[in-house]
Amino acid sequence: MAHVIGEPIDRIDGHAKVTGKAVYAADAKTQKLAFGAIATATIAYGEITSIDASEARRQPGVLMVMTHENAPEQAPWVPKAEDPFARPKPQLDSKKIQYFGQPVALVVAETFEAAREAAALIQITYLANKGAFDIEAPDREIKDPKTDVVGKPAASKIGDIDTAMRTAAVTVDSTYKTPYQNHNMMEPHASTAEWTGNMLTVRSAVQLVESAHQCIATTLKVPPDQVEVIAEFIGGGFGGKLPVYGDAILAALAARELKRPVKVVLTRQQMFHVTTHRGASIQRVRLAATQDGTLTGIAHESVAQTARADDFVEPIVAPTRSLYAAPNRLTAQQTVVLDLPIPGSMRAPGEAIGLLALEQAIDELAVKLDKDPIELRLKNEPKEDPEKHIPFSTRNLVACLQQGAERFGWNKRSAKPGANKQGQWLVGMGVAAAIRGNILRKAEAKVTMNSATSATVEMDMTDIGTGSYTIFAQIAAEILDIPLEGVTVKLGHSSYPITPGSGGSFGASSCGAALLDACKKLKARLDKHEGPQGLSAMGRVEPGDEYKKFAQFAYGAHFAEVGVDADTGEVRLRRMLGVFDAGRILNAKTARSQMIGGMIWGVSSALFENQEVDTRYGSFVNVDLANYHVPVHADVPAVEAIALKVFDEHANALGSKGVGELGICGAGAAVSNAIYNACGARVREYPITLDKVLPALG
């Protein structure tokens, strides 16, 4: 059997992507396509008192204007469900406004130009109520949720952290702030809907095809077998395309009314309000340690935004429960209820911002102890999960730190801030650990032999840039012992076997393990001389006891070198290295790309990203790519990622752990720690812009 799984094979969908042939949701070609444009609310909290769409309706080419006054009946929204992304998502269903930018009208026209113009001509009056928009307001409404978004307890307590803090030789008690952030994947949310008789087909930019399938069917009160969702190519998701939004529902409703296909695409500006974002957080970290650096206490408490329109509890403190040993422990996750748009999962919800705080606090402790921050981490390496008291499935954080230190040249770092000046640049190095929960979800896969040397794989899984198409082809090719070119991978269609989709870094392992099962079953039958042509097999996987008996995480260590301009405080990343334990790597090339991408997201969270709130109006202010800063080419120097050779037998039959979110976890803290090392600026409010660095430069 040829060795294919893990090989650095070029993406099998690469040709389609470099030639423009890959069809994304807004690229669908269909006859008589009409174009929809959404109009959005200009107040944050209150209700519509009147809508005058007469001028919009008069515009040449306008086919319909849909508002809450004439929108078809839809299923009502529900606050809780087993699959929150499958809940009904009714649009224009009431005069109530719950957040700024909420869709209030849809215009459909013969052309995009006419629809856009007409949407801008709709006159709406509102009754605006006083909403709550400031996460730091003195009278803010704080909630103590029982569980976080993944159903784990929102708080935990072991021992007595207060006594530990009082009696410790050295302590850290710091508060960190992280801002609102937005996914801003390159492809705006888009849907093209078409009815053929009573059958609805929606091509939509979604990460979870089955959830979208259920959501659209339920919302429109149509049987699921009359709805087909297609998402063959998705231009990035990062959690922002877990839910279905107004584009899909409104396109489907309008297409039914008009009896012709309708395309609705959110504008880049609308994406900031209409879709989810990462909520802002305020995090307090307390560390108690002996003089030799042994942690005696660790506490991580967070408050983060949730929306009155829909609750979301980001598991910000979750990584702190498993990263370091300490006898006295406390974690708590509170929310502040605001009338802002709805927060949701954004790449590594929890770890991404939790580690910005925790891993900077560990660095602060290292400075206070005058101890190398890598040694400090090694000293507090737990032998088992410190809160669950169960073994880790695999844990190679120590190897990540040690190998990274050697490759990066950590021994050249001076512990003293400001010691390394190169021309106008103060140069420093920082380190941080990465940890990310490893998840397996129930999945099914089908594989069919087309000939002795070719097969077709079918799953409703998506490839949001992660490399799903390619790794599935590799699994099928290796197990069925056929050429890679002989494998056709069909994804992103609601008629294919149900998978959990793309999210939470569980896609590759869950779907890959289901496919592995299918291929092994098929191979066994082929070996008995059945088939081959037309022979097919279904495979399945679901999480078993291994996820209760073992604490499962992926790990990593980030090393960053930054330069800080001695006069202006400008921070430039100079080089970066990440060393990761993500279990078995399914494609060395695509996994490396995901890790590097994640690391750059971490850098971005440390230095750039900040979705500013206007607390007077409850709106986000910098709602485009000129003002919401994400990294560009010039911001990204040499960034390298290395994966350790690991096989996690407890994770799944492939031995793989999640890759997609691991890179961002801790990466930003490595940058903030490098800034401290470069110039002595300890900035606890992200992003670390030059105005926050300048005071330390004197």
Next chain:
Amino acid sequence: MPDKTLLTRRLLGTTALASAVAAKHLHAQPQVAATRPPAPGNIDVDLDVNGHTHKLSLDPRTTLLDAMRDHLGLTGTKKGCDHGQCGACTVLVNGVRLNSCLSLAASREGDKIVTIEGLAEGDKLHPMQAAFVKADAFQCGFCTPGQICSAVGMVSELQRGVPSSVALDFASKPTGSVEEVRERMSGNICRCAAYPNIVAAIIAASEGTPT
């Protein structure tokens, strides 16, 4: 009890903005619907895209990007922001890269436009396309057509000696260093952050490294 205020706003442009514009004696947006001019009728536009001339009847507000995507079926060029901020819609116009969302189709008559669909020769990929595949210079692929067109245009700029802001000496020919490539490609955002691989692909392709 919440403080209730009756607000009347237009969807685009608040009253405050409108009065600020009026105060500057610019062309203030009329507040009254009846004063709006009628919508324009279609105009004939000939577009030369990928070596073919297309006769189109377009709403004059149609951008080059929307003309290609919605009227020519050339959906390889992507709309990421529609404001010239992301570069996903980059095409080559007379060999020079351009954000096609910022250009009206009607203003491109007589120009030679090349899109991502026009780079390969049959099944043979353009060296830049091949280099992108080899270097895994993309993940989701949505910015990729713009990155590739931009890269092809940028290499041509280097060859023609067009200076950039990182050049130490504007008079001498740019070097095509990694720093030059990063600076010149910074109008093309990749949120997947495939940047190191994109730069590697561009350098490999421009050096003629076999892919």
